[in-house]
Amino acid sequence: MEFLHRLDRLAYALAPAFVILLLMLASLIPLRVPFLPSVATLLPLMAVFHFSLHRPAAVPAPALLLFGLLFDLLQYGPGAPLGISALQFLLVWRVVSSSRKYLLEVSFAFIWLLYALVVGAAVTLAWVLGALLQASLVDPWPALLQYVVSLFLYPILGWLLGRNRLAEASS
Amino acid sequence: MALGETFTQTAVSLRTVVQRFSLGLLVLAAVGAMLIGKADTVLVERVRAVVSDLVTPLLDAVARPVAAVNDFVAQIEDVTNLRAENARLREENARLLAWQGVARRLDAENVELRGLANFQEGPQARFITARVVGDSGSAFMRSMLLNVGRRAGVAPGQAVITAEGMIGRITDAGEHSARVLLVTDISFRLPVMIERTRERAILAGDNSSRLKLNFMQSVGGIQQGDRIITSGHGGSFPVGLPVGVVTSAGEDGIRIRPVGDLSRLELVRVVDYGVTGLVTNPPPPPPPLHPVRGR
DSSP states (O other): OHHHHHHHHHHHHHHHHHHHHHHHHHTTSOOOOTTHHHHHTTHHHHHHHHHHHHOGGGSOHHHHHHHHHHHHHHHOOTTOOOSHHHHHHHHHHHHHHHTHHHHTTSOHHHHHHHHHHHHHHHHHHHHHHHHHHHTSOOOSHHHHHHHHHHHHHHHHHHHHHGGGHHHHHHO | OHHHHHHHHHHHHHHHHHHHSOHHHHHHHHHHHHHHHHHOHHHHHHHHHHHHHHHHHHHHHHHHHHHHHHHHHHHHHHHHTHHHHHHHHHHHHHHHHHHHHHHHHHHHHHHHHHHHHTOOOOOOOEEEEEEEEEEOOOSSOOEEEESOOGGGTOOTTOEEEOSSOEEEEEEEEOSSOEEEEETTSTTOEEEEEETTTOOEEEEEOOSSSSEEEEOOSOSTTOOTTOEEEEOOTTSSSOTTOEEEEEEEEETTEEEEEESSOGGGOOEEEEEEOSOOOSOSSOOOOOOOSSOOTTO
16 A cells, blocks of 8 residues: 555656646647647646646756757757747746745636736747747747637646646645 | 655755756756757757657657547538539649640650650659658747658658648658658748749748748749749759749749648658758768668
8 A cells, every 4th residue: 555655646746747748749749620739839838837836846947947958859850949948948937936825825817817928928038039049030920829829728728737736735 | 664765865855956956057058058059950950860769659659540630620621611622623623634635745745755865864763651740830940750760761851742742851860750841941942943934943931831932033924823843953852843833923022832731741752862962961871781680
């Protein structure tokens, strides 16, 4: 029993990292469902936001750096910028985990607003850096569309991932 | 138990170290990665190929269910467009029948003229069929991941085609995976010519769904509906692969619609033309002559 208990705790501790990796893979799958491709790239970032708020200990910053680099390697081809996702993950983690003491007591609407602000800033940062590193003006519309669709998707994803909220908040 | 406690203690102290590890350093590491990505592209591409090789089997495993879902979605879309599609196909069929006659006549004439002129054929192309297993929906890049790599003979610089024409180029190849840069990508450039006028130009993507045509000597002769084909300059592609159709030719430049639906690709073919001329990466070392151990 002791062993099973420990296994259970280990699974609990590793779940967020596993979910982020899984979403990174999922975002690469060429699924042609309407609207899904336009948001797929932001799925890992959404999960990072979520877990930074609810399970910050389970997503340590060094792991996020690694995940971000891996994601950049996976989703782009040669000559493409590297490290942008890593920077996004780290900054989102920093902003959210530092203010989570207050955030755990506010209503979901407020968290959603914070999501809009933080992820909006992260997407803008990625766009600016992408344009700088490629030394050309990248069309901002796809990034904007991704952002807007992710706004509507966040409550659903948050609900799907969010069942552990009380568990950690009370411990 | 003692082992468990030691483990817990180590984990706790490790966590303290990690938390002390200032975020600033990690951010610096991310920025450093950006600079390395800019400076040492060879190293980064090698790592990228390894990562792609690791992930491709996973994506390959789900490729069939994904294709089933895509088919289902496509069927729903098709049913809703059935009537319009039917009318379009009838019209196209009538036009194609007319062209078939023309093609037969020209083919016969061509054979005769080649005989007369003692014409030398170009190298024979070899085709490698591949499944699209990954697709970057990123806002900055238009590329796809294929489930074939160097083992199958794929190499950087080769053209990637569908039944309708060329859709991209291999930019890097791992052992079992390869990445295609799509014609719509912002860094894509391709020497082409206008099929009707034989005028040469450079085709360029800009991440939108339409392509641009650069470095035209004159834009006067070009019309809406003109077909764009590869010119074979640069050496690595066969001549005459269709690439797109002119959708607008005006003051603000010429816009091209790529052939085929780039968002619906499942199977593509890589053209091994046997010639690697202008490629972005150095050619890979030749494969060993003896069979690979253990396989």
